Amino acid sequence: MTANIAFYNKEVHCNTVCWEVTSRCNDHCRFCYRNMISKELDAYEAFHVLDRLAEGGVRKISFTGGEALLYPHTWTLIQRAHKLGIRTVLISNARLLTDDMLKQYGAYLDWVTFSLDGATAQVQSAMTRHPRHFECITGWLSTLQQHYPHIKRKINTVAALPNHEYIPDMIPMAHAFDISRWKILRFFPVRGIAQRNADDFSISDEQFEVLRARLSDCEGKTVDWLDVEDHEDLMDSYVSILPDGGLKINEQVVGNLLENSLNNLLVRSGLSMRRHTERTARIFDQSA
Numbered sequence: 100m101t102a103n104i105a106f107y108n109k110e111v112h113c114n115t116v117c118w119e120v121t122s123r124c125n126d127h128c129r130f131c132y133r134n135m136i137s138k139e140l141d142a143y144e145a146f147h148v149l150d151r152l153a154e155g156g157v158r159k160i161s162f163t164g165g166e167a168l169l170y171p172h173t174w175t176l177i178q179r180a181h182k183l184g185i186r187t188v189l190i191s192n193a194r195l196l197t198d199d200m201l202k203q204y205g206a207y208l209d210w211v212t213f214s215l216d217g218a219t220a221q222v223q224s225a226m227t228r229h230p231r232h233f234e235c236i237t238g239w240l241s242t243l244q245q246h247y248p249h250i251k252r253k254i255n256t257v258a259a260l261p262n263h264e265y266i267p268d269m270i271p272m273a274h275a276f277d278i279s280r281w282k283i284l285r286f287f288p289v290r291g292i293a294q295r296n297a298d299d300f301s302i303s304d305e306q307f308e309v310l311r312a313r314l315s316d317c318e319g320k321t322v323d324w325l326d327v328e329d330h331e332d333l334m335d336s337y338v339s340i341l342p343d344g345g346l347k348i349n350e351q352v353v354g355n356l357l358e359n360s361l362n363n364l365l366v367r368s369g370l371s372m373r374r375h376t377e378r379t380a381r382i383f384d385q386s387a
């Protein structure tokens with residue numbers, strides 16, 4: 100169903116947004132740099148924001164947090180977005196995920212993205228996620244692969260001091276779980292607890308380039324599903340929605356979708372249509 104996108108302005112539209120539905124989380128990662136916004140949208144407000152995104156021509160929404168499954172309306176938003184013809188992504192640490200959820204809503208989900216930072220529980224623990232995170236994520240990757248093959252699987256990896264040397268060890272695992280996309284993002288202490296713990300997680304430019312080089316063989320030979328990104332790669336091209344409906348680009352909140360349309364907010368933002376289109380075209384190629 101795409102009639103809803105008839106109003107969007109092609110000059111200023113955005114293809115993909117990352118919607119942080121809540122700032123709450125059930126984990127305590129010491130490298131976390133999520134936005135901390137206490138207000139959350141009620142169901143009516145959230146559906147209104149979703150309609151604004153659809154009218155604005157958004158083609159893919161990644162629902163994230165915090166932990167997206169702590170927000171009570173995540174699944175109904177996914178269901179409605181799917182019915183509006185929008186590609187849906189759930190980004191989750193999987194602790195609250197259940198088989199019943201997937202049975203009820205899996206048909207509306209195009210992608211699941213899990214955070215995974217190493218090929219062993221030891222490396223994962225060094226990154227300070229929950230002690231059972233590695234076991235939980237690999238278990239769900241296996242379940243999705245076997246029982247929900249229509250849902251594409253993506254991994255997000257934070258490249259940081261405790262794990263950067265071991266990230267290439269994850270390549271066989273990515274193949275084994277038939278991962279459709281793997282994004283490796285350099286740790287960036289932009290705010291919050293990440294700033295306070297920056298010394299424990301930051302890697303140098305040289306360390307990041309070594310990692311890129313070690314992964315480039317993998318990129319060049321067999322896969323088109325690996326992105327290694329520095330924070331600069333997101334500048335001017337990454338659009339996020341905050342838990343209160345605010346629209347954020349380049350660390351600037353340019354307005355709120357409860358009060359204004361997506362197009363009106365984008366025209367006053369620093370979004371580079373060229374960079375956004377280039378970046379998201381690559382994502383849609385990989386999603387085909």
Ligand code: SF4
Nearest residue numbers: 124126127128131165
């Ligand atoms: S990094 Fe993700 S899982 Fe960890 S505390 Fe932050 S939001 Fe939660």
